[in-house]
Amino acid sequence: MIMDSDVVLLGTDLPSSILAAALAKAGYKIIHVDPNDYYGGDHATLNVDEIISWANLRSAPAENERANDYLAAQRDRFVSISYRGTPPPASRQYSLSLSPSIIPSVGPLISTLVDSGVSRYGGFKLLEKVALYHSPGFVQNVPNTKEDIFNNRNISLIDKRRLMRFFTFVSGDFEDKAELHGKQSVPFIEFLISTFTLERSIAETIVFALAFCSSPQEPALPALKRVRHYLGSSGRYGPSPFLVGHYGGLGELVQGFCRVSAVSGSTYILSHSPSSTPTGPLARRRYSISLTGLDETINCDLLVSSIESPEPTSVGVATGVARCIAIINKPLLFVPTEADTPPEGSPPAMDKVVDTALIIFPPSVLPGGSETTAAHVLVTGEGSMSAPKGNWILYLSMPLADSKVSAETVLQPYLEATLTLADEGHQIEPTFSLFYTQLECSSSAHDGRLLVPQITTLISECGDSAAVVAEEMFRETVRALDGLRRERGIEIAEEPIPFWPPLEGEGSNDEVEDW
Amino acid sequence: MHGVSRVKQSQAALEAKRQRERAKLKEYLALSDEILSRKKRGDLGMESLALTTKMLQINPEFYTVWNYRRNIYLGVIFPNSTPEQINETLERDLVMTTIALKAHPKVYCIWTHRRWCLAQTPEGPGREGDDIHGWRMKNWKQELFVVEKMLGVDARNFHAWNYRRYILENMPVKKPDIDELVYTTKKIQANFSNFSAWHQRSKTYPLLWESNVLDSEKSREEEFDLVRNAMYTDPEDQSVWVYHRWLVGSGEDIELLKREIRAIKELLEEEAGSKWCMESLVHYQTLLVQRHYAVLGDGEYGRLRANSLELLQQLETQDPLRKQRYRDIASSFPSNQ
Numbered sequence: 001m002i003m004d005s006d007v008v009l010l011g012t013d014l015p016s017s018i019l020a021a022a023l024a025k026a027g028y029k030i031i032h033v034d035p036n037d038y039y040g041g042d043h044a045t046l047n048v049d050e051i052i053s054w055a056n057l058r059s060a061p062a063e064n065e066r067a068n069d070y071l072a073a074q075r076d077r078f079v080s081i082s083y084r085g086t087p088p089p090a091s092r093q094y095s096l097s098l099s100p101s102i103i104p105s106v107g108p109l110i111s112t113l114v115d116s117g118v119s120r121y122g123g124f125k126l127l128e129k130v131a132l133y134h135s136p137g138f139v140q141n142v143p144n145t146k147e148d149i150f151n152n153r154n155i156s157l158i159d160k161r162r163l164m165r166f167f168t169f170v171s172g173d174f175e176d177k178a179e180l181h182g183k184q185s186v187p188f189i190e191f192l193i194s195t196f197t198l199e200r201s202i203a204e205t206i207v208f209a210l211a212f213c214s215s216p217q218e219p220a221l222p223a224l225k226r227v228r229h230y231l232g233s234s235g236r237y238g239p240s241p242f243l244v245g246h247y248g249g250l251g252e253l254v255q256g257f258c259r260v261s262a263v264s265g266s267t268y269i270l271s272h273s274p275s276s277t278p279t280g281p282l283a284r285r286r287y288s289i290s291l292t293g294l295d296e297t298i299n300c301d302l303l304v305s306s307i308e309s310p311e312p313t314s315v316g317v318a319t320g321v322a323r324c325i326a327i328i329n330k331p332l333l334f335v336p337t338e339a340d341t342p343p344e345g346s347p348p349a350m351d352k353v354v355d356t357a358l359i360i361f362p363p364s365v366l367p368g369g370s371e372t373t374a375a376h377v378l379v380t381g382e383g384s385m386s387a388p389k390g391n392w393i394l395y396l397s398m399p400l401a402d403s404k405v406s407a408e409t410v411l412q413p414y415l416e417a418t419l420t421l422a423d424e425g426h427q428i429e430p431t432f433s434l435f436y437t438q439l440e441c442s443s444s445a446h447d448g449r450l451l452v453p454q455i456t457t458l459i460s461e462c463g464d465s466a467a468v469v470a471e472e473m474f475r476e477t478v479r480a481l482d483g484l485r486r487e488r489g490i491e492i493a494e495e496p497i498p499f500w501p502p503l504e505g506e507g508s509n510d511e512v513e514d515w
Numbered sequence: 516m517h518g519v520s521r522v523k524q525s526q527a528a529l530e531a532k533r534q535r536e537r538a539k540l541k542e543y544l545a546l547s548d549e550i551l552s553r554k555k556r557g558d559l560g561m562e563s564l565a566l567t568t569k570m571l572q573i574n575p576e577f578y579t580v581w582n583y584r585r586n587i588y589l590g591v592i593f594p595n596s597t598p599e600q601i602n603e604t605l606e607r608d609l610v611m612t613t614i615a616l617k618a619h620p621k622v623y624c625i626w627t628h629r630r631w632c633l634a635q636t637p638e639g640p641g642r643e644g645d646d647i648h649g650w651r652m653k654n655w656k657q658e659l660f661v662v663e664k665m666l667g668v669d670a671r672n673f674h675a676w677n678y679r680r681y682i683l684e685n686m687p688v689k690k691p692d693i694d695e696l697v698y699t700t701k702k703i704q705a706n707f708s709n710f711s712a713w714h715q716r717s718k719t720y721p722l723l724w725e726s727n728v729l730d731s732e733k734s735r736e737e738e739f740d741l742v743r744n745a746m747y748t749d750p751e752d753q754s755v756w757v758y759h760r761w762l763v764g765s766g767e768d769i770e771l772l773k774r775e776i777r778a779i780k781e782l783l784e785e786e787a788g789s790k791w792c793m794e795s796l797v798h799y800q801t802l803l804v805q806r807h808y809a810v811l812g813d814g815e816y817g818r819l820r821a822n823s824l825e826l827l828q829q830l831e832t833q834d835p836l837r838k839q840r841y842r843d844i845a846s847s848f849p850s851n852q
Contacts, residue, residue, distance in 0.1 A: 150748045151704050157747040161785050164748055 001296045003267070005029040006481060008289060008298055010274065011306035013041035014099075014250050014463075015452050017257035018470035019304065021116055023477060024264035026497050031298055032258065032266055033291065035070040035273040039258055041306060042077075043099040043466075045251025048091040048432065051325070054098075055081050055434060068292070070273045073309040078436050080322075080407040085432035088327060093388040095248030096325050100378045100395035101463045102127050102242035102358060103249075105233040108467035110243075115500035118256035125384040127242040129357040131334050132209050133365055136420040138337045142209040142360075144234060144241070159199055166196045166206070170227045184221040188213060191220040208362040208374050212460050214399045215373055216363070230460065242460065244356050244378075246385040250463060269294070277447060278303060286448075286484070301484050302477060306452035310441030320439035321457045322407040324396040324415060326430035331392065332357075332379060332421040355381035355392075358459070359421075361414055368413040373399055375414050376459050394418060394430070397459065400437060408435040450476060471499050546570055547577075554583045559591040568611070575615045578624045585631060598637040602650045605632045609654065613661055620665055621674055630681065633658060648687040655686045670702050676711040680718065692722045693729075707745045713758040738762055743778060750782060750789045759795070766802035769810060775799060790834060793826045797844065805849050816851050823848060 007023055009016050012034040020032045038044055046054055057071065058078045088094070103109055103124070113119040131139035143149045146167070149160050174180055179195050188211065192203040207213045210230065211223040233241035245252050262268055272291040280287040285299040333352045361375040369375065375398035380386045387393050396411050396418070415433065422428045438457070445451050452473060455465040482492045550570055553563045567584040570577060593601050609632050612625050619625060636651045659682055665675040683690060696719050702712040716738075724731040739762060745755040759775075766772050776799050783792040800819045808816060827845045831838045 146748060147704065147706060150707055150744055157743060158781075158785055160744065161747045161750075161782070165786075 003031060003296050003298045004285065005031040005298060005300045007302045007304060007477060008033065008300040009304045011041045012039045012254060012258060013306045014043040014254050014466040015455060015469040015473065016306045017254045018112060018467060019473045020261040020266055021257040022470065022474045022499055024261040024266045025501055028481065030261060030266035031269065032261060033269045033272055035307065037271045040251040040254040043250045043254060045095045045097050045248030048087045048094050048096065051096050051434060052083065052087060055083055068273060069309065070307055073307065076310050077439055077441055079403065079439060080437040082408050083434040085430060087432055090388050094327065095386040096393060097248040097251055099250050099462055100459055101249050102244055102378065102460050103463045104230055104241055104460065105236035105243060107229065107233065107464045109463040112467040116257065116260055117503050118253065118260055121256040121259065122252055123246040124243040125246065125356050126238040127240045127244055127356055127358060128354055129334060130209055131357065131359055132205065133359055133361045133417060134337050136417065137335060139334050139359065139421065141336055142205060155202065159202055162196050162198055163202060166198065167231065170224055171231055174224060185219040187217045188220045188223040189216040204362055209360045212458060213374065244380060244384050248386050302480055303449035304452060304473065304477065305449050308443035308451060310443055318403045318439045320400050320403045320437050322398050322400050322410045322437050324407065324411045324433060324435045326394040326415060326433035327391060328394060328428060328430050329391050330422045330428045333423060354379055355383040359418060366413055366417055370398065377414065377418050378459060403437055403439055407437045411435060474499055543573065550580060550583065559587045563587060575619050575622050575625055581624045581628050598639050601637055602639065605636055608632050616665065620669065620672060626674055626678055651687050655682060658682050670706060671709055671711055673711050676715060692719055695719045696723065708752045708754055710754040710757065713754050717758065717761050735762060747782060750786050750791055753791065756791045756795055763799065766806050769807045772799060772803050788833060790830065793830050797823045797826050801848060808851065813851060820848060
């Protein structure tokens with residue numbers, strides 16, 4: 001039997017799922033395949049048992065097993081895997097993300113969620129706080145708004161003025177401003193200190209806790225754009241710029257997009273991968289593909305893949321991100337350092353227990369930690385529907401210049417330091433923790449298939465990156481398909497197809513008052 | 516209308532809309548005529564009361580109808596009710612106005628009617644002690660709650676602030692003034708660009724100083740610290756400068772005046788061209804010269820005068836629309852007689 005389609009998508013990671021939904025809504029016939037028995041690929045949300053299987057499959061292979069192409073690619077991509085502790089009893093109540101993320105309230109991902117209608121399927125929690133780790137048991141608040149600066153007792157009057165001047169600059173159209181002229185590639189921290197006469201500690205707060213740079217040497221312009229983006233996102237849904245998706249974030253969004261795609265007519269096939277290279281061209285379609293274990297062949301005009309084998313890196317050591325997922329059953333408290341404590345007579349500080357928050361470890365703050373790179377720790381609790389009551393998930397991530405060091409060695413000091421923030425007096429251990437390194441990968445296209453680019457791994461950018469990649473792929477796909485149609489003498493629409501068509505059932509409001 | 520996209524409508528749809536509007540208008544005018552003629556006749560019956568309820572839901576700004584409603588209450592309904600019934604009626608009206616305020620938070624007549632309801636609340640439920648104020652305290656506390664909700668939605672609604680002062684002044688059992696200070700602190704920390712919150716502080720502090728709850732020296736110092744933080748965070752915010760002027764007061768304390776002038780000068784150095792810095796410097800330097808010429812002497816006077824005139828020149832160039840005002844201020848700078 002033959003299944004006919006316009007596009008076959010291999011891999012249900014986030015950009016591919018967004019693409020599948022957009023193509024399906026635009027009227028194309030889609031078949032979406034994933035080798036795993038779950039949706040999401042490298043951006044999936046898994047429960048504890050599932051993540052242990054995930055880890056086992058990708059660790060050194062059992063002797064008699066013949067890895068298929070997909071698993072081999074995964075084993076090249078995920079290395080240095082280790083875990084310890086006892087999986088908690090209520091494994092299914094945990095939603096662990098392979099790609100933890102915080103989503104800016106304004107941006108390509110939110111727009112795509114709204115325009116596609118997927119926002120209606122899911123819920124989000126506002127990130128409560130971003131704090132800088134200061135010393136065992138203490139964090140430093142991060143000023144985000146004019147009010148934060150005003151209320152902060154830690155900054156001198158002159159520094160407040162200069163910091164506000166920076167906020168005003170960065171919130172506007174700075175690309176053509178004199179202050180930036182010729183300095184776009186200057187290391188961000190140097191730019192801040194020299195152009196705004198900012199104190200080094202304040203400049204560091206901006207670099208690491210507002211721009212989320214990994215290294216102070218990162219160039220000024222992209223960092224400035226991020227700061228502007230995030231400052232401009234605060235206030236839309238609440239005081240924080242960021243949302244955290246319920247049930248594990250990106251993995252849950254994948255399911256929303258796949259649902260939209262399926263509802264618009266796409267076919268979904270899990271637990272299968274291509275059995276060999278596609279053949280073709282055929283009479284009415286370019287390619288014919290078969291999947292292992294399936295009798296049917298699939299004909300299509302275009303193959304879009306996100307599950308390729310990574311290329312062996314040609315030069316030097318591979319870079320990547322060291323990650324840790326840990327489960328704890330005691331709450332963390334964000335206790336400000338003494339200098340940060342609000343003055344007497346002002347209303348009592350809010351409950352300091354955090355449910356969903358981000359901790360930044362700037363370089364050199366931790367003895368035994370990195371002196372060149374920052375680390376991020378995302379805490380998610382019951383409020384984000386990712387853990388049962390009384391439990392929290394910690395996601396640690398840090399870019400690695402040298403992937404030969406084990407993820408556990410690199411991240412263990414950060415995990416311990418984070419745990420010093422627990423309810424005072426308790427020396428706590430995580431109930432379960434998993435460590436691994438995710439290598440940066442590139443693949444090259446062969447046999448004319450389109451490859452879905454990797455999304456960025458920065459926690460505040462990965463979501464938007466997926467939406468941007470998806471839209472670019474959408475244009476490219478539509479262009480390719482239109483080209484084929486033209487060749488075949490089939491008519492194509494005059495007007496360019498929008499990324500998302502208008503949603504049905506929304507405001508056709510004929511009670512609009514004309515003023 | 517802001518934020519609502521225009522929907523292209525066909526001729527038929529537009530015509531249908533016009534028809535509906537015409538019908539609504541006709542209905543409204545009929546109701547209005549009916550009520551006004553009843554009022555003229557002196558009809559104070561229950562049916563008329565019901566009509567006023569209907570009208571005020573549509574148009575709460577129709578103050579005549581509010582007056583009519585109150586006349587019905589006072590003329591017929593209250594004289595024939597027990598205190599419990601009066602209290603219940605007033606509570607219902609308070610609920611009605613709360614709903615109206617959500618949609619129309621700045622309509623004067625709604626606030627007026629609430630005040631009237633509060634003033635009309637009879638003594639009770641009991642005869643003595645706290646109980647005699649039972650109903651009133653319940654209503655007044657509810658008022659405070661409503662006003663706080665409104666200030667939560669819009670901290671700069673001066674109607675709400677005025678009303679808040681009215682409640683605090685007239686509650687049968689008063690709240691401590693220090694609580695009010697804490698409340699304004701909360702509002703200012705949330706957003707210091709708030710004339711009303713600063714103004715409230717300037718009303719609350721004198722009460723606290725008079726009753727010796729707080730020491731005026733210490734408070735002023737703390738306030739100067741707070742205001743300076745605000746000034747440096749946003750030198751363009753007018754409300755902060757207005758409050759600062761109140762704090763400095765008549766300028767009797769020469770050291771205070773000199774110190775504040777210094778602080779503002781430092782800010783001006785950091786933020787060249789700040790209009791408020793320059794204007795305030797002129798204002799305070801004028802004050803200094805007016806009150807303390809004897810101590811300053813001619814030399815110092817000359818320096819202050821020259822600097823003030825220079826600042827005013829700069830302001831003229833920077834803010835040409837107010838040129839004449841700055842010239843006026845310059846020409847009335849005190850002479851050294």
